[in-house]
Amino acid sequence: MQKPYLQGFCLVGGTSLSLQIGHRISVDLDMFSTEPFETAELKSQLAEDFPTLQVVMERTNTLICIINEVKVDFIRFKYGFLYPIVLENNIRLASIKDIASMKLDAISGRGKKKDFFDLYFLLQLFSLPELLAFYQAKYHHTTIFHVIKSINFFEDAEEENDPIVLDKNLNWEKVKKTINEKIQKL
Numbered sequence: 001m002q003k004p005y006l007q008g009f010c011l012v013g014g015t016s017l018s019l020q021i022g023h024r025i026s027v028d029l030d031m032f033s034t035e036p037f038e039t040a041e042l043k044s045q046l047a048e049d050f051p052t053l054q055v056v057m058e059r060t061n062t063l064i065c066i067i068n069e070v071k072v073d074f075i076r077f078k079y080g081f082l083y084p085i086v087l088e089n090n091i092r093l094a095s096i097k098d099i100a101s102m103k104l105d106a107i108s109g110r111g112k113k114k115d116f117f118d119l120y121f122l123l124q125l126f127s128l129p130e131l132l133a134f135y136q137a138k139y140h141h142t143t144i145f146h147v148i149k150s151i152n153f154f155e156d157a158e159e160e161n162d163p164i165v166l167d168k169n170l171n172w173e174k175v176k177k178t179i180n181e182k183i184q185k186l
Helices: 013-021 039-049 096-110 113-125 128-138 144-150 172-184
Strands: 010-012 028-033 054-059 062-067 070-076 086-088 091-093
Touching: 010 013, 010 096, 013 028, 013 086, 013 091, 013 096, 013 113, 039 054, 039 062, 096 113, 096 128, 096 144, 113 128, 113 172, 128 144
Parallel strands: 010 091, 028 070
Antiparallel strands: 010 028, 054 062, 062 070, 086 091
């Protein structure tokens, strides 16, 4: 992320969380910017550095591409970051608290299995009320009821493959059980 054209971007999502807590293998990169960016210009600069660049989708403030067989999303994130960016080996990472709020937002949309696994690990670091407070701070325009209802709606994720987690004793049933137990304590 030392390239000048990447200076406005921050790594978010499962990969950023994985780099900070080492819980699972992540296979894609989510790069968010709080500022608008010229998609065509970014694509051109990436193509110079990565000749095998494949564009999957391109629209205003959004570029989804494949770079060296890795899916990379460049997206303008209108909500901003509430907590300081973490700088690790010249990589700008969203804070775990910001990632937690984004994970809850993703789950409230349509949760993928990897998001529930990430939530399980976040629940090892924070209480569910703390996670919900992070969410409300970032997405204050939404109600918390929908999030609470969504975080134990696992049906859409059931058929997906489990992510590769480093804790070999962890499985999907344990993830669901733990999340349900945390909800019951609310």
